Amino acid sequence: MRTAYQPSFSRRAVLAGAASIIGSGAAAKLFGRATVDQASAAASHNDHALMSGSMHNGFAEGRTTVDPKVNGFDPSVIVRDFDWGTTRRLAGGRTLRQWEIVAYDKEIEIVPGVKFKAWTYNGRVPGPTLRCHEGDELRIHFVNAGSHPHTIHFHGIHRDVVDGVPGIGGGLIGVGEEFTYSFTAEPFGLHLYHCHASPLAEHISKGLYGAFIIDPKDGRPPADELLLMQNAFDPNFNDDNEVYAVNTVAFHYLYQPIRVKREQLVRIYLLNIVELDPINSFHIHGNFFQRFPTGTSLEPTEYTDTVVQGQGQRDVLELRFPYTGQYMFHAHKTEFASLGWMGMFEVVE
Ligand SMILES: [Cu+2]
Numbered sequence: 001m002r003t004a005y006q007p008s009f010s011r012r013a014v015l016a017g018a019a020s021i022i023g024s025g026a027a028a029k030l031f032g033r034a035t036v037d038q039a040s041a042a043a044s045h046n047d048h049a050l051m052s053g054s055m056h057n058g059f060a061e062g063r064t065t066v067d068p069k070v071n072g073f074d075p076s077v078i079v080r081d082f083d084w085g086t087t088r089r090l091a092g093g094r095t096l097r098q099w100e101i102v103a104y105d106k107e108i109e110i111v112p113g114v115k116f117k118a119w120t121y122n123g124r125v126p127g128p129t130l131r132c133h134e135g136d137e138l139r140i141h142f143v144n145a146g147s148h149p150h151t152i153h154f155h156g157i158h159r160d161v162v163d164g165v166p167g168i169g170g171g172l173i174g175v176g177e178e179f180t181y182s183f184t185a186e187p188f189g190l191h192l193y194h195c196h197a198s199p200l201a202e203h204i205s206k207g208l209y210g211a212f213i214i215d216p217k218d219g220r221p222p223a224d225e226l227l228l229m230q231n232a233f234d235p236n237f238n239d240d241n242e243v244y245a246v247n248t249v250a251f252h253y254l255y256q257p258i259r260v261k262r263e264q265l266v267r268i269y270l271l272n273i274v275e276l277d278p279i280n281s282f283h284i285h286g287n288f289f290q291r292f293p294t295g296t297s298l299e300p301t302e303y304t305d306t307v308v309q310g311q312g313q314r315d316v317l318e319l320r321f322p323y324t325g326q327y328m329f330h331a332h333k334t335e336f337a338s339l340g341w342m343g344m345f346e347v348v349e
Contacts, residue, residue, distance in 0.1 A: 011155040055157035063112035064255035071108045075247040076256050079226050082213070083128040095136045097185075101127065101152065103195070103208065104145040110243050111250040111340060112344040116235045118207035119146055119195075125248045126229040126273070127193070127210030134188040134217050140181040144173045150203065153196035154212055155312075158183035165196050170293075172197060188216040190269050190295035190314045205234060205241075205275040211314075213269060216298065223267040223318065224260055228333070230272040230309070230341065232281045233263075241276050243340050244331065250340025253329075262324050269295070272309035281308045283332035284294040284345075289319035306332050 025238045044148070068074035085099040101121050108118045108125060121127030132138060144150050147174045153164035161169025173179050195208035211227055215226055232241040243250050260266050272280040283306040289309055290300035295316035307315055321327065330342035 027145065028253060029220045048301075065252045066109040066112060071124075071249075072106075075249050075252040076258075077108045078124070078126070079128075079228070079253075079258060080224075081129060082113065082225070082227070084096070084131050085291065090137060096139065097132050097136045098139045098141065099128070099130060100141050100303050102143045102145050103150045105147050108207075108235050109249070110235070110245065110248060110330040114235055114243065116207075116233050116243075119148070119150070119203065120207050121152075121210055125207035125209075126231065127208070128229050129211045129213065129269075130193065131213045131215065132185045133215045133219075134185055136185045138181070138183055138185055141178065142173060142181065143178045144175055147175065148197065148203075148262060149174050150195045150197050150208060152193050154183070154193045155191035156183070156214070157186045157213070163196075166198065185214045187296055188214045190271065190316050192271060192273065192312060192314065194273065204273065205232075209273045211269060211271055213295075220267065220298070221265060223265040225267045226258060227269045228271070228281070228282070230270070230274055232274040232277065232336070232341075234276065241274070241339075242337040244274070245340045246343060251342065253343025257326065257344035259346045259348060260321060262347050262349055263320050263322065266319050266321070268319075269314070270307065270309070270317055272311055272313040274311060277333075277336075279308055279310055279333065280336065280341075281306060281332040283330060284319070286323070286325075287319055287321060287327060287329040289317040292316040292318070308332075319343065324348055 026339045068077075083099065085097040088096045090096050101167070102121065103121055104123065105113050106118055106120045106123055108120075110116045118125055140152060142152050142228040150172070151164035151166065151173055159169075162183050163169065164181065166172040191214065193210050193212045195203040197203045209229075211229060228246045230246055232245070233243040234241050235243065246253065271284055274280050288303055288305050291297070291304060292300050293300040293315050293316070300318070307317070308313065327345045327347060328342065329345060330337040
């Protein structure tokens with residue numbers, strides 16, 4: 001859907017912007033020639049639209065990531081921010097776990113200099129990472145303070161009346177209305193929640209989604225746990241994504257690497273919510289991981305260094321880094337990597 005907000009830049013402009021950072025920094029050699037050459041080619045392309053985008057200004061100012069104060073959230077925090085809600089013991093020993101989620105419109109910055117008029121859960125993209133144990137009783141109180149009707153649709157097993165689909169049960173939650181989703185947490189695994197109002201692609205791509213983790217009753221082995229939500233944005237609303245990321249801000253972890261300890265077990269909750277592109281992927285350098293599809297089994301199915309996900313697909317990944325140093329991770333849909341979906345692990349003693 002087209003709106004009055006149409007910044008004049010294209011996919012190539014993102015590359016052009018990246019070129020000014022990549023080309024000038026010590027990081028240049030980490031990307032390999034292809035990216036730098038593509039970026040240079042884009043930068044030299046004689047197209048006014050390429051150079052007039054506000055995004056280019058942000059990179060030109062030398063900013064490598066977005067000031068967290070501007071967005072009100074920080075990908076370096078989101079990566080380890082698990083929201084267990086507030087709890088109360090029920091008769092019989094079960095746990096009642098509750099959250100409050102408010103949908104509202106908010107402009108966020110997704111690349112230095114590129115603003116995006118997002119629709120958010122609790123003012124952040126992705127929304128809070130909701131976490132619980134299998135068998136918990138969950139209550140999610142939803143308030144729609146946005147400008148359009150919304151819902152929350154949870155993946156998992158539950159009755160239709162709390163499925164967050166227009167026309168069924170609570171259905172569509174109008175502007176200024178509220179609704180409480182109540183259900184039991186099952187099955188354990190890595191799930192999603194997202195708005196299910198129509199047009200669905202628009203409500204998701206505007207930012208209304210988050211991770212929903214149900215831990216097994218006895219938990220998983222202790223680990224340094226990370227949330228990586230693969231997402232993308234279409235800031236000029238031409239039905240083509242221009243910016244790709246994990247946890248929203250393009251290239252963020254490239255300049256602010258995720259620091260982990262050598263030999264410590266690292267567990268990655270990896271999801272793909274990207275609209276408009278059929279697949280996405282995650283690849284790690286210098287290492288392999290165990291893959292637990294949807295996190296619904298405690299036995300891995302694959303030992304690999306690349307995982308491909310369709311929209312809505314997710315995997316729990318476990319690995320240890322044997323060596324200290326800098327290790328890239330990025331979409332092995334390499335076009336997406338060049339457009340923002342790349343980052344770095346910094347492994348320390
Ligand atoms: Cu919505």
